[in-house]
Amino acid sequence: MVTNIESKNMIKYSYLKEVLSINKNKKFIAENAFITHYLHNCRNDSLKIYNEQAINYISKRIEEKILNEIDFNEIEWDVPFPPPENPTFKFIDLFAGIGGFRIALQKLGGKCVFSSEIDNAVKYTYEKNFGEYPFGDIKHFTGPEVSDEELNKLIPDHNVLAAGFPCQPFSLAGVSARTYLGQVHGFLDEVKGNLFFDIARIVEIKQPDVVFLENVKNFQRHDKGDTFKTVKNTMEDLGYTCFSTIINAEKLVPQSRQRFYMVCFRSSITEFKFPEFDGEPKRLKDYLEENVSDEYTISDKLWEGHINRTKRNLERGTGFTANLADLNKPSKTLVARYGKDGKECLIPQEGKNPRKLTPLECARLQGFPKEFLLPDSNAAAYHQFGNSVSVPVIEAIAKEIMKHLD
Structure with missing residues (x-):
């Protein structure tokens, strides 16, 4: 237990990370998700449900007297991508990967209030860059044992839900490989393919203003288009207006990367234009x-x-x-x-x-x-x-979204 911390008006995250032993052994500990989410959201009333557990975990690592001297509201975020000082909207980062959505949305003034990612090695990279450990499997928050009331408390209020949900069950390579091996794909894949419905449950309970999704190009054509129809119909049944397209990132980055993007608005807007990019493909x-x-x-x-x-x-x-x-x-x-x-x-x-x-x-x-x-x-x-989104494309689409976000 650490006992020799100096009291400071503004304390650096790197200092807290050291004394709280966050990431010291490079192995994810579930407690770190609670601790780092608490550090990012001390002032967020909608996240009080995490406070008691986070303080309990922190108190195990720091002497109580010293703990009382630390103002967790005054943290200097000495990480590559700190949260904006005066955020204009809130978002959650589901299936977060290494933070491609987060970089783009923070740059536009967004405050991330919740992140989730199942891969432990990926979480480590995420924490290094944002000072936050994502929570693990999203099903811990959306599973059948979690009531609607509990889910509403566990997931903070937000304006934008961002998710690049797992694409292998829908990709051409994933489908062909699974078919050859006699495995199911798409929504029949109970591990990855059904994760859209976990997103849908969060949307139903939290009603964000915007849902921003990314997947492989083949998502739109998978299962003769029925997969896409299911997603679109589900979102429309939840009261959202949906727009989708396929964008090749090659004019923003030196890579031919075609991906499916879907933007859903809770407001009844009649038109949304995805960005178009001029110039030649990057060399x-x-x-x-x-x-x-x-x-x-x-x-x-x-x-x-x-x-x-x-x-x-x-x-x-x-x-x-x-x-x-x-x-x-x-x-x-x-x-x-x-x-x-x-x-x-x-x-x-x-x-x-x-x-x-x-x-x-x-x-x-x-x-x-x-x-x-x-x-x-x-x-x-x-x-x-290889699993990440192309950051400039996400940012370009997000800029268009901001034009419609009140």
């Missing part, structure tokens, strides 16, 4: 690092395997192909499995085998600001950036 070569370490160069065995499999697949007309990236064009879509063999984007190198992208280059391909702190390992970086 990959303008975003590459110089003097990249040889650790990213693929081995002779892996490169030979790519060549042979590509040849066989081209001859039979099915399967993946591994071609060198055209540096004058955007890269192919970055995926979570990229770190395994890099086949989606191989960078040509003079006099040696091609190389994989570096984690920093992956961050650039998704439009993350230079201040963003990368995951601690290459494997984690490839997985997390």
Whole structure:
């Protein structure tokens, strides 16, 4: 238990993080979600339900006398992306990933009052950048054992619900792989495919002004369009007007990444325009690092395997192909499995085998600001950036949303 903390009018989050042993062992502890949400929302009356548990956890780590000397309302957020000082709206970040939605919405004046993410390694990256541990499985808040009254207390009031809910059950790759293996996909996937209905339950109880969703391009066509119809009809039954489109991020980031976006308004607006982007697609070569370490160069065995499999697949007309990236064009879509063999984007190198992208280059391909702190390992970086949203696209859509948000 810490006993030698100096009382301060303004105390840095990094100092509290040290004395409260947040992230010291790089392993998620459920208590840290309560503690960090409390630190971010001490003044938020709608989050009082967390206060008692958070103070209890904090008191285990700091002597009571010292605890009474700390004003948790006066925290200096020395993290790359601190909360806005004078927020103009509130949002929750569901299936938060590494915070692509949060970066964009905070930049526009939004205050995040709740975050949830099931992957522990991802939570660690999120905390490094925002000073907040997301809560875990959203079903802990939306499960059948949780009453509507409890859910209303557990999820704070908010204006915008943002969610890039799991896409594998709806993606072309996910569907084909699961079909081949005899597995269910889409809404029949009880683990991931049904998570939209957890979002819908939160929407029904909390009635946010806007619901902002992202998924793979194939979401709109999955199951002959019935999946999309189910989502749209559900939102309309809840009293929302829905707008959707597919946007390719290639004019904002050096990556061809087509994603499905859906914006739903509780107000009965009749028109919402998604942003359109001028100019040419971004060139990959303008975003590459110089003097990249040889650790990213693929081995002779892996490169030979790519060549042979590509040849066989081209001859039979099915399967993946591994071609060198055209540096004058955007890269192919970055995926979570990229770190395994890099086949989606191989960078040509003079006099040696091609190389994989570096984690920093992956961050650039998704439009993350230079201040963003990368995951601690290459494997984690490839997985997390491959699953992320493209930040500039989210920000552009959010700007249009703000025009309709009172």
